[in-house]
Amino acid sequence: MNDLFIELRHITKRFPGVVANDGVDLAVRTGEIHAIVGENGAGKSTLMRILYGLYQPDQGDIAVKGQTAVIDSPRRALELGIGMVHQHFMLIPVFTVAENVILGSEPASGLGRLRMREARQRVADLCRQYGFILDPGAEVGALSVGEQQRVEIIKVLYRGAELLILDEPTAVLVPQEVEELFHNLRRLKEQGKTIIFISHKLDEVLAISDQVTVLRHGRVVGTVPAARTTKAQLAEMMVGRPVLLELEHPSVTPGQVRLEARRLRVPGGGKRLAVREVSLAVRAGEVYGVAGVEGNGQTELVEALVGLRPIAGGQLLVDGRDVTHATARAIRLLGVAHIPEDRHRRGIALPMAVWENLILGHHTRDEFTHGALLDRPGIQGFVRRRVGDYDIRVADTDAPVLALSGGNQQKVVVAREFSFNPQVLVAAQPTRGLDIGATEFVMRQLLAARSSGMAVLLISANLEEVLSLSDRIAVMYGGEMVAEFARAEATPAELGLYMTGTKRKDEARAG
Numbered sequence: 001m002n003d004l005f006i007e008l009r010h011i012t013k014r015f016p017g018v019v020a021n022d023g024v025d026l027a028v029r030t031g032e033i034h035a036i037v038g039e040n041g042a043g044k045s046t047l048m049r050i051l052y053g054l055y056q057p058d059q060g061d062i063a064v065k066g067q068t069a070v071i072d073s074p075r076r077a078l079e080l081g082i083g084m085v086h087q088h089f090m091l092i093p094v095f096t097v098a099e100n101v102i103l104g105s106e107p108a109s110g111l112g113r114l115r116m117r118e119a120r121q122r123v124a125d126l127c128r129q130y131g132f133i134l135d136p137g138a139e140v141g142a143l144s145v146g147e148q149q150r151v152e153i154i155k156v157l158y159r160g161a162e163l164l165i166l167d168e169p170t171a172v173l174v175p176q177e178v179e180e181l182f183h184n185l186r187r188l189k190e191q192g193k194t195i196i197f198i199s200h201k202l203d204e205v206l207a208i209s210d211q212v213t214v215l216r217h218g219r220v221v222g223t224v225p226a227a228r229t230t231k232a233q234l235a236e237m238m239v240g241r242p243v244l245l246e247l248e249h250p251s252v253t254p255g256q257v258r259l260e261a262r263r264l265r266v267p268g269g270g271k272r273l274a275v276r277e278v279s280l281a282v283r284a285g286e287v288y289g290v291a292g293v294e295g296n297g298q299t300e301l302v303e304a305l306v307g308l309r310p311i312a313g314g315q316l317l318v319d320g321r322d323v324t325h326a327t328a329r330a331i332r333l334l335g336v337a338h339i340p341e342d343r344h345r346r347g348i349a350l351p352m353a354v355w356e357n358l359i360l361g362h363h364t365r366d367e368f369t370h371g372a373l374l375d376r377p378g379i380q381g382f383v384r385r386r387v388g389d390y391d392i393r394v395a396d397t398d399a400p401v402l403a404l405s406g407g408n409q410q411k412v413v414v415a416r417e418f419s420f421n422p423q424v425l426v427a428a429q430p431t432r433g434l435d436i437g438a439t440e441f442v443m444r445q446l447l448a449a450r451s452s453g454m455a456v457l458l459i460s461a462n463l464e465e466v467l468s469l470s471d472r473i474a475v476m477y478g479g480e481m482v483a484e485f486a487r488a489e490a491t492p493a494e495l496g497l498y499m500t501g502t503k504r505k506d507e508a509r510a511g
Contacts, residue, residue, distance in 0.1 A: 011060035038215035039435030083161030093141030146177030255284035258455035265313035274300035289470030297479035337422035350402035407438030
């Protein structure tokens with residue numbers, strides 16, 4: 001008897017100028033949790049899209065339960081028992097849980113009438129069978145991120161999936177929600193389901209999976225039992241070199257306050273305040289981390305601090321100077337650098353060349369101009385140094401920055417923002433979407449900035465990142481700072497309680 005649920009044999013997929021998958025072999029046994037890891041561009045997503053019928057391989061074939069199968073659409077994948085839960089949820093907020101689950105597969109009578117009561121009961125039965133705590137009648141828009149993810153999983157189970165592909169399922173979850181997800185996944189495994197788990201978070205991969213397959217440059221490096229490997233070994237397999245997972249956090253004596261917000265109020269959409277009475281002070285030589293689930297005012301706070309969004313009330317100071325109503329350019333000229341959370345919208349101009357993006361916003365500086373013209377030799381020297389110093393992998397700096405990988409695009413932003421002696425750095429989600437190698441690089445740069453005496457404000461939904469880098473940690477929830485901790489006092493579990501609103505400011509310990 002063949003106990004393999006799926007077997008991918010010699011899968012190759014090419015795109016113009018890129019071999020995304022190069023002769024990939026993958027075997028996943030029935031009833032196991034099988035993790036797939038690799039850097040950005042390693043071929044994970046392409047491989048899973050082939051398995052789910054979104055792409056067709058150029059070479060190779062797929063066997064499902066020992067039988068060769070052509071999977072030419074997601075519908076065909078589901079017929080074969082293969083379902084996928086995407087990283088970005090596909091739910092309708094104003095619909096109930098049950099309505100979202102049955103959408104497109106509605107039970108109907110012979111006369112075409114929707115049997116809604118039967119649908120709600122079926123959803124309730126599935127939740128009970130797999131240990132999911134969900135109310136079929138609840139409106140999805142009112143649910144937490146973790147609950148919405150459960151709805152997506154139930155949607156796939158409702159359609160008969162026996163193998164679930166989960167793409168970065170913990171990316172936006174707080175620790176308590178991760179634990180709940182893992183509880184649900186173990187329950188699914190006990191019930192005979194098979195799970196493919198894709199993640200950058202190696203601690204979680206080792207905690208939940210039975211087997212781990214590592215991809216690098218479109219090829220399988222190896223498959224190892226999770227119980228017999230380590231985080232460091234997986235990281236080295238992914239990157240091809242040893243990776244320092246625990247970065248040195250040298251002792252630095254903080255200096256004067258460089259960036260200060262006093263009772264800031266910042267508007268969001270319409271007349272609603274997205275930031276309410278937020279105060280913080282970031283000193284030279286420290287990293288002040290702000291943790292929180294996305295959508296709790298962090299974006300609006302960052303934009304206000306760097307002059308991209310008007311401030312409705314309170315005061316903003318840089319080195320003691322009032323810049324509450326200053327422009328973004330004026331704040332930048334005072335030595336405030338900004339790594340934006342959305343590099344495509346705020347950090348780079350995609351059609352422009354790499355060299356142009358490396359001087360963007362600073363192109364009028366004396367070292368880059370010769371009279372009214374740009375000094376191309378001077379710029380080229382600067383660009384060469386930055387490309388070398390920051391290991392930006394690009395064959396030609398005249399190429400548009402959109403031709404670079406996400407990690408190299410982020411390095412362009414980091415290189416530019418660190419290049420002009422900033423005194424303050426506002427870094428929002430600086431490692432979002434980056435693989436382990438690029439993440440290590442960016443984190444090293446942030447700690448180097450701290451050691452050089454820069455005041456670093458770090459805003460991140462990645463709790464591991466905040467805990468690794470920060471000297472002090474605040475939690476933002478509902479547009480307010482609800483807690484502050486010294487580095488030694490903060491734990492993931494404690495921070496998670498504030499991030500979900502379970503604990504409030506009056507229960508917090510002073511940092």
